[in-house]
Amino acid sequence: MDDFHTRLTKMRQDFHRDPELGFQEERTKAKVAQHLRDLGLEVHEGSGVIGLLKAGNGNRAIGLRADMDALPITETSTHDYVSQNPGAMHACGHDGHTTMLLGAAEKLSQDPDFDGTVVFIFQPNEEHGLGARAMIDEGVLERFPMEEVYAIHNLPGAPVGQISTRPGQICASESLFEITIKGQGGHASMPHVGVDAITVGSEMVMALQTIVSRKLAPAAAAVVSVTEFVTDGQRNVLPGNATLKGDVRARLPEDRHALEKFMRQIVDGIAAAHGISVDMTFNTEFIETINAPGPTDAVARVGRAMNLETIADRPSMSFSEDFAHFSAAIPGCFLLLGNGESGPHGQPLHAADYDFNDALLPIGSDFWSELVRDRLPARKVN
Numbered sequence: 001m002d003d004f005h006t007r008l009t010k011m012r013q014d015f016h017r018d019p020e021l022g023f024q025e026e027r028t029k030a031k032v033a034q035h036l037r038d039l040g041l042e043v044h045e046g047s048g049v050i051g052l053l054k055a056g057n058g059n060r061a062i063g064l065r066a067d068m069d070a071l072p073i074t075e076t077s078t079h080d081y082v083s084q085n086p087g088a089m090h091a092c093g094h095d096g097h098t099t100m101l102l103g104a105a106e107k108l109s110q111d112p113d114f115d116g117t118v119v120f121i122f123q124p125n126e127e128h129g130l131g132a133r134a135m136i137d138e139g140v141l142e143r144f145p146m147e148e149v150y151a152i153h154n155l156p157g158a159p160v161g162q163i164s165t166r167p168g169q170i171c172a173s174e175s176l177f178e179i180t181i182k183g184q185g186g187h188a189s190m191p192h193v194g195v196d197a198i199t200v201g202s203e204m205v206m207a208l209q210t211i212v213s214r215k216l217a218p219a220a221a222a223v224v225s226v227t228e229f230v231t232d233g234q235r236n237v238l239p240g241n242a243t244l245k246g247d248v249r250a251r252l253p254e255d256r257h258a259l260e261k262f263m264r265q266i267v268d269g270i271a272a273a274h275g276i277s278v279d280m281t282f283n284t285e286f287i288e289t290i291n292a293p294g295p296t297d298a299v300a301r302v303g304r305a306m307n308l309e310t311i312a313d314r315p316s317m318s319f320s321e322d323f324a325h326f327s328a329a330i331p332g333c334f335l336l337l338g339n340g341e342s343g344p345h346g347q348p349l350h351a352a353d354y355d356f357n358d359a360l361l362p363i364g365s366d367f368w369s370e371l372v373r374d375r376l377p378a379r380k381v382n
Contacts, residue, residue: 008103008361011035013081015095016356019070019088022125023047023134028068028098032122035102039109041120047134049122050144053108055378056115062375063119063149063330064368065323066101067094067126076352077344092349093154093339096356096364098122100152103365108372116376119144121326129174129285132325141329148295148375149332151323152364154356156346158338161363163303164311165335167296171289172223172249173256174320179204179267180279185232185240195276197231197242203270204244205229211262222259223249223318249318253288286320292331299333302371308363309338319349337364 001009020028029049036043036051044050048068075082075089083089090096105120121140125131158164181201186194205226212222226246233239248263250256260282271278296312303310314336323334337360339345344355 004103005362008099008365009358011102012095012099012356012358012361015098016090017081017084019083019085019090019095021072021088022069022128022131025068025124029122029124032068032098032102036105036120039105041105041109044143046138046140048124048131050140051105051120051122052144053105053112053118053120054116055112058115058376058379060115060376061117061119061144061146062372063121063144063146063326064101064104065121065123065149065151065326066097067123067131068098069094069125069127069131071127071350073350073352077355079355089352090356091351091354092127093354093356094126096154096360097152100361100364101368103361104368104372107365107369113378114372114376115378118372118376119146121149126322129320129322132322136325136329146330148292149326149330150295150299150371151321151326151332151334152337152367153321153334154339154360155336156339156348156354157341158336159309160338160340160357160359162309162311162338163299163335163367164314164338165291165296165299165333166312166314166316167291167293169251169288169316170291170334171317171319171321171324172251173253173284173288174286175248175250175256175260175282175284177246177248177263177280177282179244181242181244181271181276182278183240183242183274183276186238188236188238191238194238194240195274197239198233200270200274200276201229201231201242201244204267207266207270208263211259211266215262216255216258220255221251221318222255223247224259224263249320251288251316256284256288286322287324287328289321289324289334290327291333292327295331295333298371298374299335302367302374306367306370308367337367
């Protein structure tokens with residue numbers, strides 16, 4: 001392991017040891033900002049951190065994004081850099097994403113053989129779908145105009161260093177719903193006197209599953225999941241109130257809109273059949289992530305030029321990414337980088353024993369650097 005790799009590994013494990021949840025990334029932000037300043041970059045701090053690196057006389061600019069936040073998970077790993085913050089853990093690899101981008105900033109600042117501006121975007125609170133929007137609301141796109149924007153996410157279960165992406169939709173949207181049922185509670189021995197909210201809610205849970213199986217095309221690959229069912233019932237008290245909460249995933253905006261419409265029809269219809277009132281909210285925090293053709297072609301071209309295994313037409317993913325808010329505003333590409341197929345590196349994202357693969361650190365840093373050189377080529381001197 002060379003000195004660059006060793007330093008990145010130490011940095012990544014330091015981030016891992018001290019994880020911070022969304023919009024609480026104060027120590028992480030401070031370390032990122034200081035490292036960028038030490039490299040000579042222009043630094044701007046807000047909800048996230050922006051580093052600017054300029055070379056040549058060109059006026060073109062591209063953005064590279066990394067996420068910084070951890071998850072509210074108690075780590076079960078036994079390595080010597082295990083989380084020291086109880087109930088918080090880098091279980092999605094954002095510690096590695098941040099470190100790879102810092103590594104690219106170092107490489108490019110030492111060898112700025114490109115023409116234009118690189119906007120290094122270190123984003124908070126990706127996990128709740130709020131960080132990208134916070135930075136956009138602060139005016140990051142107006143203050144630092146970019147022609148294109150890119151993001152990397154590691155992928156457990158894929159070979160180390162494998163690049164995979166696709167043009168068009170690559171990640172699903174996520175919408176959160178809440179259904180409040182207002183029935184009539186009563187004695188468990190006399191259910192006919194009231195309206196049992198559990199019975200009504202159970203009908204809704206089962207009926208909602210018919211949307212994907214019977215109202216959308218099979219290729220839609222949508223998901224409707226009821227994840228909470230809470231009532232005010234007791235041992236011998238039928239509940240009068242119940243709340244259903246859940247998660248909806250869709251791969252196309254039109255499917256997302258259709259899912260909401262059908263859900264409301266079902267919920268209102270069952271409530272009407274029982275003569276009770278119901279209220280439903282449906283909030284989309286993550287929109288669909290769409291890759292633009294040009295940036296996606298560039299990612300595949302650079303991957304192949306680096307002799308990395310490259311898949312340019314991978315299937316779209318069912319998880320969501322708030323990079324979608326950046327790529328909805330600017331042509332962009334979200335790509336996946338294989339984290340390994342076994343051990344902690346092959347464990348699913350968000351698992352309590354997952355770990356980012358430090359072997360990826362120089363690969364990701366080199367990829368970012370080569371992508372910048374491809375998209376902002378240095379002018380040849382005659």
